[in-house]
Amino acid sequence: MSGKVPADKKEDVYYSRGWIEDCFDGFMKADTNKSWIITFDEFKTGLKKKNKDITDKEIEEIFKFLDYDKSKGVTLNEWILAAMEYDAQVKNYQNALVI
Ligand SMILES: [Ca+2]
16 A cells, blocks of 8 residues: 555545545544444534634534435544545544544
8 A cells, every 4th residue: 555656547546554544543533432433422522622613513514524324423434435535625624633
């Protein structure tokens, strides 16, 4: 999982080991009770800890975006898929959870 992206794979998005580890780390930090599902409360607590100015509405919007199947919980799968789709945006959310 390291090295340069081959020329014929240019159109593929490349994720480094570090990116995946950061992604996983953010998930684990948010999932405080280690249930492998981030609840809205866990997500809210994590974000508020880092960003006191964030509004409940903003948190709800981010959570809705992450909770792809609307199960009211964010799985690792959803977390990573969302991160892949909206890399910069979600990475900011995840960085906000790194304490
Ligand atoms: Ca879900």
